[in-house]
Structure formats: structure tokens, C-alpha cells
Amino acid sequence: SAFTAALVAADVVLGMRFPSHGETSGAAIRALGLGACVFLTAGSETALEIPRAACVLVAPGPSEGAELTELLLNIARRPDWRMALGAAAREHIARHHSLGGTVSTLVAFLEEVRESQKGRRSRSVKSGLAPPSPLSSVSEGRVALAAQLLEEACLAGLEIGIDPDL
Numbered sequence: 269s270a271f272t273a274a275l276v277a278a279d280v281v282l283g284m285r286f287p288s289h290g291e292t293s294g295a296a297i298r299a300l301g302l303g304a305c306v307f308l309t310a311g312s313e314t315a316l317e318i319p320r321a322a323c324v325l326v327a328p329g330p331s332e333g334a335e336l337t338e339l340l341l342n343i344a345r346r347p348d349w350r351m352a353l354g355a356a357a358r359e360h361i362a363r364h365h366s367l368g369g370t371v372s373t374l375v376a377f378l379e380e381v382r383e384s385q386k387g388r389r390s391r392s393v394k395s396g397l398a399p400p401s402p403l404s405s406v407s408e409g410r411v412a413l414a415a416q417l418l419e420e421a422c423l424a425g426l427e428i429g430i431d432p433d434l
Contacts, residue, residue: 269427275299279350280343281306284336286328288312301361303354305343307336322356367428 275281275295281304283296293314299306300322308315310325324343326336343350363369 271295272298272302275302275304278304280304280340283307283314283323284309284326284328285312285314286332292317297361297365300357301365303358305350305353306357307339319356319360322353322360324353 275298278299281296281299283293283299283306285291285293286309288309288311290313293308293312296306296308296314296318300318305324306318306322307324307326308318310327315323315325324339326332326339
């Protein structure tokens, strides 16, 4: 995609976010996985998940601009540092954010939920009550969010050649 091509072509990718609301930056994860040199906002959720050897952290605040300028100059002077960051980033993402690993984690979670639902259903059947819906204890907002996430996952799968009907 054009987005991936831009990430590959960049010497540095800025994945800085402030204020952060606890979200992980998908764009930053993608850039890190491609071995890009990524600058992140110190203290952000993404920065907390990525090893210091795999990214450059920039403290938010009044001196952020000066710090960013100095770090960019240092990266420009030290291509070895940029390459080392990219290699560490690629390795970290391959180990902790691979498609297979993510799918395995999701499957394990869904199996755990299914098993917990079986126990609830069998108690309901024995008592003569209708089995609860798997979503009965989930708010409408969370159901809508889950539907949106599922749609985004399907679109992402299509983008990399995964058939959503599998």
C-alpha cells in the first residue's frame, strides 16, 4: 500500500501523541515492524510497550520541540544508531506482534470465554431458565466497539490477503 511504501521510504517516523488516551498506535507498530526508526512520546501507551533500544522517546512539554530537534540531528549524524533502532524494532514486533501470535492470543481468549459461557449455560438449563446470551452482560457501547474492531480486522486481513470467510 502507499502507506507502507511511505513508512519504508522514511528515515524517521514520528509516532508521537499527546495527550494520549491509553491507545496503542497501529501506525507506530506497523512502522516498527518494518524496521523504521520511530520517535514516540515518552509515557504514551505505545512507548510503554516498546523496549527503549527499539525506539526514541521524546518527553512531551515545553522543551519537546528543542528535544525533538536535537534527537533528529543526532539520528542524522549517527546512521548506525538509526539502523540499530530499526533492527531492534523489527525483532521486537516480530516476536510480540506477529499475526500468528496475535491470532493465537485471540483464540485462547475466545476459548476461555466460550468455556466460561458453557458453565453458565449448563446452570441455566438445569434451573429451567433460558441460557444467557454471550453478550447479555456487555453494554451496547462495547458491542458496537467489538463490531467495529471486527470489521477493521476483516479489512486488515483482506489487505494482506486473508480470506475473511476462513
